Amino acid sequence: MKRTVLPGVLRGIPVIAGAFLAGIALHAEGAGGPDIAAQLTNAKVTMDTVWVLVAAMLVFFMNLGFGMVEAGLQQAKNCVNISAKNFVVFAIASLAFWFIGWGLMFGDGNGFVGLKGLFMLSGADNSPATGDAYSGVYSAIAWTGVPLWAKFFFQLVFAGTAATIVSGAVGGRIKFPAFIMFSVLLVGLVYPVTGHWIWGGGWLAQRGFWDFAGSTAVHSVGGWAALAGALVLGPRIGKYNPDGTPNTIFGHNMALATLGTFVLWFGWFGFNPGSTMAATSEDIARICVTTNIGAAGGTLGATFLAWVMLGKPDLSMVLNGALAGLVAITAPCAYVGVGASAVIGLIAGMLVVLFVPLFDKWGVDDPVGATSVHLVNGIWGTLAVGLFAAAPYAGGEGQPPLGLLAGGGFGSLWNQLVGVVAVGAAVFGVSMLLWVVLKALIGIRVTKEEEMRGLDIGEHGMEAYPDFEMFTTK
Amino acid sequence: MKLIVAVIQPERLTDVKNELAKAEVHLMTVVNVLGAGRQKGYPETYRGIIHEVKLLRKVELQIAVNDAFVQPTIDAIIRAARTGAIGDGKIFVLPIEQCIRIRTGETGNVAIG
Numbered sequence: 001m002k003r004t005v006l007p008g009v010l011r012g013i014p015v016i017a018g019a020f021l022a023g024i025a026l027h028a029e030g031a032g033g034p035d036i037a038a039q040l041t042n043a044k045v046t047m048d049t050v051w052v053l054v055a056a057m058l059v060f061f062m063n064l065g066f067g068m069v070e071a072g073l074q075q076a077k078n079c080v081n082i083s084a085k086n087f088v089v090f091a092i093a094s095l096a097f098w099f100i101g102w103g104l105m106f107g108d109g110n111g112f113v114g115l116k117g118l119f120m121l122s123g124a125d126n127s128p129a130t131g132d133a134y135s136g137v138y139s140a141i142a143w144t145g146v147p148l149w150a151k152f153f154f155q156l157v158f159a160g161t162a163a164t165i166v167s168g169a170v171g172g173r174i175k176f177p178a179f180i181m182f183s184v185l186l187v188g189l190v191y192p193v194t195g196h197w198i199w200g201g202g203w204l205a206q207r208g209f210w211d212f213a214g215s216t217a218v219h220s221v222g223g224w225a226a227l228a229g230a231l232v233l234g235p236r237i238g239k240y241n242p243d244g245t246p247n248t249i250f251g252h253n254m255a256l257a258t259l260g261t262f263v264l265w266f267g268w269f270g271f272n273p274g275s276t277m278a279a280t281s282e283d284i285a286r287i288c289v290t291t292n293i294g295a296a297g298g299t300l301g302a303t304f305l306a307w308v309m310l311g312k313p314d315l316s317m318v319l320n321g322a323l324a325g326l327v328a329i330t331a332p333c334a335y336v337g338v339g340a341s342a343v344i345g346l347i348a349g350m351l352v353v354l355f356v357p358l359f360d361k362w363g364v365d366d367p368v369g370a371t372s373v374h375l376v377n378g379i380w381g382t383l384a385v386g387l388f389a390a391a392p393y394a395g396g397e398g399q400p401p402l403g404l405l406a407g408g409g410f411g412s413l414w415n416q417l418v419g420v421v422a423v424g425a426a427v428f429g430v431s432m433l434l435w436v437v438l439k440a441l442i443g444i445r446v447t448k449e450e451e452m453r454g455l456d457i458g459e460h461g462m463e464a465y466p467d468f469e470m471f472t473t474k
Numbered sequence: 475m476k477l478i479v480a481v482i483q484p485e486r487l488t489d490v491k492n493e494l495a496k497a498e499v500h501l502m503t504v505v506n507v508l509g510a511g512r513q514k515g516y517p518e519t520y521r522g523i524i525h526e527v528k529l530l531r532k533v534e535l536q537i538a539v540n541d542a543f544v545q546p547t548i549d550a551i552i553r554a555a556r557t558g559a560i561g562d563g564k565i566f567v568l569p570i571e572q573c574i575r576i577r578t579g580e581t582g583n584v585a586i587g
Contacts, residue, residue: 238488452485453531461519469506473487473533 045128048278049146052154055274059157062267063090063164068260069323070168073251073316073368077454077472078172079464085167085176089183093160096188101159102152105192106138111203114140114196121152140201144277154277158218159195161271163187165222168368170229172236172249173451176459178444182229185434191221194423208412209419210389210400213275215331215381216419221427223375227364228431233444235365237451238473246360249367252470254315261319265295268326272333283334290333290341291326297345298325298352305353317356320369321349327374328381332388335400340388348377379420386413475570475586476544478537481509482555482563487533489554497550499543501587503536513561532563538570538586 067086074082102121107114116137117123123137127148134142141151163183170179197204198217211217240246251257272291273284302321307313325345332344355372364371390406393399402408438444445451450458454472457463482490487504494502508529518525539547548565556562575585 449485457516457518461517463518466518471484471506472531473484 045145045147048144049128049150051279051284052144052146052150052274052277055270056150056154056157058267058270059154059161059274060090060267062157062161062264062271063087065260065263065265065267066161066164066168068256068263069319070171070260070368072253072255072257072260073168074171075249075454075472076252076465076468076470077456077463079252079456080460080462081176081455082167082171083464084460085171085179086164088180089163089167090160092180092183093163093187094156096184097156097159097192098152100188101192102155103192104189105155105195105200106141106151107200108137108139109196109200111206112197113193113202114200121148127151140196140199146277151277154274158214158271159187159191161214162191162218162222162225165219165370165374166226166229169226169366169370170233171367172455173233173445174229175442175444175446176455178438178442181438181442182225182434186225186431190225190427190430190434191218194221194426197423198419204419204422207418208401208415210335210385210412210416211331211382211419212334212385213272213330215327215378216423218378219327219330219374220378220382220420220423223371223373223378224424224427225431226366226370227375228428228435230364230366230371232432232435232439235363236367237448239365240363244363251316251367257316257319261322265292265322265326268295268330271326272330276334286338287333289338290336291329293338293341294325294329294333294345294348295322296325297342297347298322298328298349299345301325301346301349302353303349305350309353316369317353320352320356320373323373324348324352324377327377328384330378331381332385335385335389335393335403337390337393340384340390344381344384344388348380351376351380379424382420383413383416386410386416475573475583476539476541477568477570478535478539478544478547478551479566479568480535480537480551480555480563481507481511481532481565482535482551483557483561484531484533486555486557486562490535490551493550493554494537494547497543497546499537499539499547499550501537505534505536507532507534511561511564530561538573540583540586 063086067083070082070086071079099120100118103118104114107116107118107123109115125136125138125148126134128145130142130145144151163186166182166186167179195217196202198209198211199205236249238247239249268291269288273287276283276287299318299322302324303313303318306317325348328344328348329341333341336344352369352372355376356369359366359371385400385403387403387405389400389403389412391402394406395402395408401412404410404413435444446455446458452473509532510529513530516527518527537547544567551565572581573585574581
């Protein structure tokens, strides 16, 4: 999301396309001269804006994917509840990020937090002016030449993605009001502050921490918050035997989870290529491919390892593997070649198959594997920048340094690691505190009776499948 | 030979199964049932209309045992299913006329266990 990938001539390609359109207009008017430059700029702003908004709409569509995956991987008796959480969380994110989140993240301030134009994008701004022509209080994102509301909408759907990661991991036992409260605080305060460090010109950005589309800024943040929630809540009843061994609690609709994963894969074509925030033809085409190959690698890595380790290619692991590949390729997608993206994805898919049983063993009950997907692979993808970043996508002006495997040494890997640890410590620490305070103030866990009967009736007074017979206990 | 039919709260099923296992009763049939007892129904709402659910969701266990296991089975179910609140359920004990294991053709006491 930060900085341009290819400087100079390649960035000019959309301008050339714009020139073609503008040329038609000029010819019709029989005009010429000094207007040409202005017309070219206008055409580029228009194309960039359309691209950013379409990409943002694709990212919005990921809410649908998350909803389907999480509903499919939870029990039928909790289906209304998980759907309701996935639905309201985007509305919460929209208001919270508009009210304060954007200002904290992109407002001019110090290395830790934005301080100017905090509320409701009220600060001065002359977007789409960029660089030296920009005058306003959101200079950290003045590198992209699109209107302010395009910048805001694109960043908003990212904030919504971070928030929606939490809902699955805490599913099956959290009180609805507690989830709403936490989501407000996550999108309004936690996500924007660490986001400021990375994308708002904060101390990590200044140190040379590179996270193109948010393996850390979005996915690890959501993953750490989810891990804290799952820990403070404790496991669902029946997840663990008295001797501590974990039980299987099956998801209720694998077809729904599969369709949701397809939707997420589709939405990621907005998430990663859109993070150029400009219709830079070469970049968006290549990032589309690295993103896709990353997901393919993750899918096959998980399929292979699940087959070997568990005896069968468990579909829930295969789906998690695709998402793992996507999360992992999110940070490096613009800085690595297509070959590296396949390797990053393959490893990501295998990491999921290794970590889902590990989190079970560690007593973390995460019904949808959000921690293994978003947290573990958010970390992996961020570190992968320090390993695989290679010329011509790295090592130049406005690009990350070369990675370890491209002969850049350990410098970049170390900077990436510092970012992973700093963001992890901050988000996990603050999230633990928020969950504990919410637990003391309003209670975060439903009663045992409600949990056994299902949160659909307890929290919402309705059922997802009223005309079907189902077992609430087994 | 007796057939023990127990209607219990769904959320007690896991505990009941564990207690039965401790009493060495492992064979059972479990059925989802709807029923009305002395417990009042719970309200559901749909699009603003409150709907009093008259028949409550319960779980019914059907367990065929030899006479020596009747009391231990009943005790195990009560230990796990009793909360003291209305709606804990009921246990019925019925005589069994005959029992045949399909696989072997065995009948009577041997066929039950």
